[in-house]
Every structure is written in C-alpha cells, then in structure tokens.
Amino acid sequence: MIIETREFTRVEGNGKAEIVIEDGGVKDVRLKIVEGPRFFELLTLGRHYYDVPDLEARICAICYLSHSVASVLGIERAFGVEVPEEVMLLRELGLIGELLESHALHLYLLVAPDLFGYPDAIRMAIKHGELVKEGLAIKALGNRIRDLVGGREIHGINVKPGGFERWPGVEDLEVIERESNGLLTLAKRSVRLFNQITPYGAQARHFIATNGYLWGEKLTSDDEEEFHYTERIEEHSLVYSFAKRSRYKGEPFLVGSLSRLLLKSEMLTPTAKRFFEEHKNKLETGYVSYNNLAQAIELVYALERANKIAKTLLDMGIEGENVPVEPREGEGIGYVEAPRGVLVHHYRINGEGKIEYSNIITPTAFNHAMMEVSLFEEAQKLYGEAGEGEMLQRLEETVRAFDPCISCSVHFVRG
Amino acid sequence: MSENPYQTHDARILEVKDLTPREKLFTMRFLDPKVGENFEFKPGQFVIVDLRGFGEFPISLCSSPTRKGYFQLCIRKVGRMTKFIHKIKEGEVVGIRGPYGNGFPMKNMEGSNLILVAGGLGMAPLRSVLWYAIDTGRYEHIWLLYGTKAYEDILFRDEIVHLLKHGESMNCTVKLAYEVESPSCIYLEQGFSDRVCRGVVTDLFRGESFDVENTYALICGPPVMYKFVIRELLDRKLSPGRIYMTLERRMRCGVGKCGHCVVGTSVSMKYICKDGPVFTYWDALSTRGLI
Amino acid sequence: MRYVKLPSENFEGFFESLKLWGNIYAPVKNGGIYTFQPVESASEVDLHYTRTMLPPKKFFFRPRETLLMMEGKKWIEPSDGEKAVLFGVHSCDIHGLKILDKVYLDEPMDPYYKKRRENTLIIGISCMPDEYCFCKSLGTHFTMDGFDLFLHELPDGWLVRIGSVRGHEIAWENGEVFEEVTDDDLANFKEFEEKRAESFQKELPQEGLADMLDLAYNSPVWKKYAEICLACGNCNMVCPTCRCYDVCDRWMDAYKAIRERRYDSCFMENHGLVAGGHNFRPTRLDRFRHRYYCKSYFDPSSGYNCVGCGRCDEFCPAKIEHVKVLEEVRGSLK
C-alpha cells in the first residue's frame, strides 16, 4: 500500500511524499518533487558571463541573492578576479539580508502556525498579531537590505562580477545600523519561542557547510578538512522526482542553519554565540527539527553581523570602485550559504566570456536524502501509533523543518 | 468651493433609466443648491464625471439647459469606467465638474433653420440642442436626421416616436434611418413612410432641400459618418462655416492642459476640449486631423 | 533693465544669501547627466553644465504628483508651500517655462503650477552651446524676462541683470556683495556674447517653417524616421515644453485613494485612442509626425513650441536629430 501526502504547504515550491507500507510497516518513503523541470543550466550555456548572475537569480525568489552571489563568485574565480574587502562585505551584507528575510518568513509565517495550531499566519494573526508583526518587521529589514545591495526585493540585478552598479550611500548604511540594533530584542525573543520545538525527524550524522560563515572557498564537514564538492559528494537522478539526490561518503548529510552552527560556532557574533552555547547540547543531538531553533539563533547572528558590517563600512567609507573583469578561459566554483544551506555554482567559461559548462547544486538537493531518511524514521515512529491524519501532518512538519526550497532543487545541472 | 478646477462637485443620481441595452440615462442634481444655480451650460458642452478612487471621463450634457433643476447624461457602456457607472444605483453620489467646451452657438443661429444630423450615440449632445430649440421656439424649422443600427438602439425612443407623431406642431421634422430590419421598424416605417426608412443617415437627405442662406447643420456621430454627411451638405451648397460638428478625443483634464485632445499641424493646433468640441467644417479644412 | 556686477569673490556670499528666499536647487553632475537637485553650498553646483536631463519644468509641473487625496468620500488638496530658488537656469529653459505658463496659467489656471511659480525664484545663468544646441536660430538664446536675476559670466565675476521686483529686492538687501557695472565689464559681456554667438553648430532656419511643414504632410521623410523611432517617448519626457499628462487614481490602503498625474507622451499608442477602439493616431508614423508638428506649431503670441535646448537629440536612443528631420522634411518638398 502506498499512502500519499497532499502537496506540502507552507514550503516554497511543489512537492509531496509517498509512504510505502508493506507487511504492516513502513517500508520506504519517497520524497517527490513535482515542481516541473526548469532547465536553468541549459539557459546559461553559451551566454555571456555578464548576464548570467541576473538569470541565475531567477532560480529562486527567496534566495535570489545567494544565487547571484554564488554565480558571481564562480565567475570571478574562473577569471581569477580578486575583489576588495568592501565588495565582499557588501555581498555578505546582502546574504545577511537574505538570511533575515528568509528565516523570518520561514519561522514566523510558515513554522509558527504549527506551534500554535493554525493553518497559516494570517489566521494566526487574529490571536497572535504581535508575533506576526514582529516577523514581518525582521523580514522587512531583510528585504530592505536585499533591495539596497541586490537592486530589488526580488531578482535585483545589481550584483555583478567585479562589484556593483549601485553602491549604498551613507544614509542607507546608517538605517541598517540603526534598525539591525533595534530588532535584536525581537530576534532574542524568537530564540525563546522556537526553543519549544520538540525533537522529530532523523538525527543527522554528517554536517556540511562552506568554510566561511556565509560563503567560502571550499566546503567543510564534521569530520573532514576542506574539500571541493566534486571530490566527496555523489549525486544521482531519481525516477520519481525532478530533483537529484546527493550523498557524502555514501550517507545522507545535512546542510543549513544547524550545520552552520555546529561547524562554525567560533565565527558567531557574541550574543549568538552565547545562545548557541546555551542550547548546544540540544543542537548537538542533530535532530533536524532543531534546525528551526538554529535559524532563530541565526537571526540574532544576522542582526549583529549586519550591524557590524554597516559600522565597518561607515568607518572605512565606501570607495565604490569596481574591479575590471577580463574574460579568460577558466573554471570556477562559487560556494555560498543560502539561508537553507550550501549552494554551489560551478562554471567553465571560454576566452570570450561565454559559459561552456555549468552545474548548480542547491541546498534542498543536498538535503534531499536527509529529508527522506527523516520522513522514513518519522513515519516508522508514527505509523500505527497515530492516526493517518496526524502522521501526515507531522511528516509535513518534518519536511518544513528543513525549510526546503523546492523551486531551486529542480534544476541542478550537468552541463 | 475652491478655485481648483480639478475639484469635483457632489451630484446625486436621481434616476437611472435604461435607454437601450448599452446606454443608460442618468438624471442628476448637485447636492449643493448654489452649485446647481451656478451651473449654466449650452447645448454641446460636456462635463467630466468623477468616480472618486476610480477615475474620470467626459460626457456630453444631453438635457436642455431650458429644463432647470437637473441635468442628464446618456452614457454608453464601452470600457472600464462606463461599465462601472452602469452598476451605480439611483441615490448614489458622483463627482461632476464642468461644463466645459464651447457648445453650439445657439444665439447666432436664432431665426434660422437647424438640421441636426445624429448617428448612434451622437444623438446625446444633439438632444440638448433639439429640446433647447423646441423649448425656446427661436428657430425657424428644425430637422432631426437620425441614423441608428436597429430599433433597440434608438436612443430616447419615446421622444423620437412622439416627435414623429407630433413634431410638425413644434416646427420639427424627425427622420429616422435604421440598418437592421425588424418588425418594430417595419411597423414604424408603415406609420411614417415618408420619414422612416431602412438605410443610413445620408439617405434621409433625399428629397430635402434647404434654404442654404438661412440654415445651419449640426452633426454628431461616429468618426466615419462625418465625411459622408458633409459631402451631402456641401452638395446642397451649404457653406463650410454653417456646418457644425461636435468631436471627441481622449481627455484627462477637460480644460486645455493635459494635451491628449490636441489636433493639428504646425500652422493650426486646436484643443478639442477648449476650442471645441464644436467645430465648423471650415475649422476642419484648416486644421488637419480634426476629422 | 537694471544691471549690477557680482565679483567672483562675493559669489559664495551671494549664494548663501539666497537661502533666505528658499531651498536652493541647482544643476549638479550625476553620472553622465546633469540634474537640478537641492544643494547646500555653491561648490556642489556645476556652473558650466550643458543641460539637465529633465528641464526645470519638473519643479512646477512634476513628473508625478498627487492632485487630490480622498478623505471620506471627498477630495482634498495636498498642501505644498515650499519656497524655492532655482539657481542656474539657462535662457532656453526660461523660454520653455514661459511657454508652459501659456498653458498652465491660462484660465482656468492650474493651481499647483501657479503656486509653485509664485513661490520660486528663478536665477538665470549664461552658457556656451554644445553640439546639440540650436536655440539661437529660434531666438531663445537670450531672454528679456521670466527671471528674477540673470548672471552673465565675466572673467572676474558676473554681470547681473535684474528682471523682477523680487530680483531687485535681493540685490537691494545684499547691496554689499554687488558693485556697479564698469565699461570694462560691458566690453567683456559683449565679447562673451559674440564668442557664444559664433559657437553654435546647429541651426534651424525658422523662415516659413510652419507652412512648409504643413505642406510636407505626406513627405516620405516622416516615414523614414518613423521607422527607426522606438516610440519610447524619451524625447517628450525631457522636453521643456511638452506638457501632456495622464491621470490615475490609486488606492493607498483599503479605503483611501489619491489622484495622481504624471508626464505622458504622445508617442504612446493610447494617446489618441478613444472608447470603442478608434485611434486618431493609429500608427507610429502618425504619432511621430504629431510630435514634430506640435513642437513646430507657431503661436503668433509665443512663437514655436520648441526652444532649441537639444534635449530630445541628446536623449534619443535612436539618435534622431530634431533639426535634421525638419530640414529633410522641408527639403523633400522641392
């Protein structure tokens, strides 16, 4: 017998799960991404590098900047371009804006209704209006940063190889400095709120992240030194899904907030670090549901870090000089931490600056196997114990814990 | 009220009447009696109707200024705003500003014959002229030549039939041309065989002769109609200065600012809203693009 | 006309004193263009600018502005009483404003335009033409009115013409920064004007222009240019005498609306469209021609609707040149 969930709601994109029941027990669980294929890799083939980040941004709206930054980093590495600190700081600021926007959306509007037992945040707002407003406030700052750095709340095209077309002004940075500080209390409150989450899903055994907090030159894992994705991660296609599945050392692994905290806690800002220490034992169990708690802690990190970056940039003064980009033959990989985990853009570019090969692996694709394992374990736990409705609800919550971005996952490429 | 020409005055819709499936007649009165008293207009002028929060659009006044205490607008349902106003019910309030435009030179024409040539919705502004002329009795004889698609499309049908029957006593000859045959039309045609026929409006000129020295023609209809009617009139030697027509263009302001209704070339430029909407055929000859 | 001299060393003091009259807006370089922007100090101003992208009409007839705001079911007017000083306006643009005055101050007056005109001082400044200017051939390179003060560059300062009572008051209240004009100054002024007169590279002969164009209504030249024109409307937007606007009501929240107007362009397909789908200027050719006719319309009381500022040429992506089109059309008559 196969039990099928409805399509997941309160996640980005379209997916569902099938639970295979045999001999009175759960035999297998399949996570089906039903979002149609999107062919982004093909779209960029033969294109001039300059236009590529704008197009790649369109892979996903929630994390468009992660895509454009990863794309830009990949291109710059292929050309051997080095950009000055202010450019990297601004890009990081953009990624932080994205993290704020995405985590606030996910925690307050998509997960919180589960905690309080509502179908959505709009209906939840009737009783818990303050909470929804707090979430929207954090989200709004995130979007403001995305607008500033990226050029638009969604799919801006301001992030370019070599720098930016539009540079933020002093006033813009002052606003960010002020607001990031002002919102910190809300973020702290969210840690307390999402600390209520109970453990469910599987316990991850492997964690992978980039070697820098929000972007990196390489990947790192719980038991390895730094490596390139091509060296340790295999992927293969599935007949029942438009997304592919990846494994590390033959095993599922986790990317995202929880992995970042566990692998890179020494990079955290002071308050975020304190929170991490406080909840460390819990987080270290590796239950995927604690990803939500990790996200809340990351909100604190993001606000503190945004504040710091704005201060630094104000102190340094923005030069606003772009680095000239000369196309040359080369290959480069851009690693970025999208809000939901590691994102890879890999390009080979020819001497004229045209894309010859491109491969994109998104966090949800990395997490695919882990999601299936989690669903499997959760289904095993609940099948026969709880009613079918309750089980399906819990399975949906399990998927939601990953903050999956299904749109992204449907087009990682082999060029 | 303030001096702001874009401000509109509240007017209550007293009555809404279906004239045809597409046209409704709105009878309105200003809420503020002072505004009502100051609202003096000439046949051929128009107002701007303001549905606050949605937009504005120009509509000719179709009642005669001789009828006091209210004014009437005949509105065809064609697009966004007009569809919306067709949903509005009696008793509701809309904004009105105006009257705008030059209107027909009714004073100058006193003592003369008037030929009103209406096509379709063109009947609306000419109805104002018609009743003004009848009410004041200052004109020699009035012809109304009205071309319509079908029986159902005849605007102010009751009035038209009434005038077909009793018009002569008011110095008024009404003639009607219809394009689509129907029992009702045939019935009408049988009743008034000399004045109702199947055909287009120009067919109604057949058999008519005018005293060209003492006659004015007033035309309003769809853009394609003008050329044919004017030829008919010129054939009868009517001077281009005695042929009046009322025109329409897109308008945003109605007071000669927004530029949409500007027509002409380097030698002559006209604002339809301010210099018109009534023009002579001579204006059309000297300003390209007017018709 | 009254004349005084503003020596270079007093320029800053004079500039500062203008702040008493309102917020100062002046031409500032911004990337590859100039724009009129609020400025705090004289050093921000580019006194030798060629032309701003949007002409000073933007202060009186705003690119976008709220005409009315809904309160309950009534419209109320927004209030805007800003006092401003428009510093550094070129002669052609002053002529442009005079043409706009003809429209917006004609009865019934546009109250928004009128109020801002009253609340704004105009300080003109002399200029040197670049490759786009053809104001001299239209007689708009010099203006006798339409300003409060007009500054003409001299080697050691400025010859200032005083054009209004308010201008006079400024000169009066700042007596200490001005000097009497000397013969040397006049000689320098004359020299500047002569040099300027010789620098024009473009000319639009006015003689018989209006009637020739009318006669050339069916010239193939119109068609040739209409084919490369993008109908993007940029030329309208930057024109100091274009004044078409569109109006739109918008919802600000669930129950409040505003009525907003914004610049419109006669290149838009709907400009001549009326209900029922009839379009009085259905093709790009019609609209292209319409703009040229509108700009070349000769009003006996105010002259042409074009002041020769060169903006439409500078900002046309298709590089269509106003003078060239008109000359070719006229030429095609022979």
Next chain:
Amino acid sequence: MMKKKLAIFELTDCGGCALNILFLYERLFDLLEFYEIGEFHMASSAHEGGHYDVGIVTGTVSSHRDLELLKEARNRSDYLMALGTCATHGCLQASVEMPLKEKLKAIYGNEGNPMRALEPKPVVEYVAVDLAIPGCPYDKNELFQALMDIAKGIEPTTPDYPVCIECKLNEYECVLVKKGLPCLGPITLGGCNAVCIRSGLGCIGCRGPLPGEVNPAGEFEILRELGYGEDYIVRKFKTFARWEP
C-alpha cells in the same frame, strides 16, 4: 459586505510571484478587508476547495500536474489572473529552445519522462485569463491596485507604456544613451518603476515586450551599432518572452 474568496495557485516557478504577495506587508491586511484566502500553498495549509471569486496563477505549465492544477484553477475561479512573467510569457524557464526530450536528457541523463514533464509554456497558452500582470517578479503595487479594483467591482488598469517613461519620471541617467549598456527599456512594458535602471543597469526585459506597435527592429539596430553581436541581442530579446502572446 461579503468577502471575496481568493485563491493562489502555484505552478512551476521560482516562488517569487507568490512570495511577493507576502511582501505587501501591512497592505496585505488592507486586502484582507475584502478577501478571504481560500488557498495559498506557500503561506497556508488551508484548502477550502469549491468556488473562488478570484484565482491567481503563477508559474509556467511544465508538467501534467501543473496543467491539471491550471484547469482546476480556471474552472473554479470567476476571475482568473495570470501573475508574473512565467504565467504571462513563459519567462526564463521556457526560453530554452530545444526539444523537451533533449533537455531532460541533458539534465537528468536519461530520456525517460516518468514525471510527465511538458514543454514549459505560459498559462495564457492554455487558458483564457481575465487579467495578465507580467514582471519577474511583477510590481507588488500593481497587484495591490488590481486586487483593490477587482474588490470594488471595476476592471483594473494596466500600464501601457515602455520602461523608458518611468525611467525618465525618476530622472535616472539613461544607460543606453550615456553608458552604451544594452537596455531593453524602450521596447519593454513599463510598470516596474524602472527599478533596474535605478541601479545603473540596463533593463533586461523581465516584463516582456510592450504590446502594440513597438519597434524591436529599431532597438536591434541601435544595439548592433553599439557593438553587440546579433546572437547576443536576439537571445537577450527572447530571454523572458519566447512565448510572447
């Protein structure tokens, strides 16, 4: 007053057009004065079914699942809106000109099509819609105005001018004329407030071509004169709107 029932149906896309609705922030609550949300996958687990007054579809039809959902959306909604360039023109994901089989093979390494993918096409290729708001993503104020108008019983207005108009209203430096960047503003439908030119970049045409008598040939010549290759220009033109309606 009875609230209208609103449903948002998401086909294959980046999620931006659905997300952008949430970005209305407090104005979302203004809309909720008139609407009740019956279905909105991204934000709600509610699933009321039945009849909807207003349906919004985002995304392209890229699989049989999408097509089924679209048909359902059309059948159940009185007023159907295609929202975003995916739904109105196909956007990026529909711009790869290659047979579907080859595309699938290039990406998934086999020719089978177990998930029943379809050649990605905009919503308007399959069903008639009452309103199409393009943009990748669309301007959220435009959606707000449209939904307010619909709520109040009037047809929404849609922009009918190129991006250049708004670019000039904001007094942005023209990047085509002054920097020689390939800006598609002159031939692209406005309504985005020229947000990309605000950043000093050329419009990449995400709102699709301006309908009516535009002049892509003229734009093509201009870009060629600026030194851009023909292939490059053609591809740029087609990026968002291969399925131009």
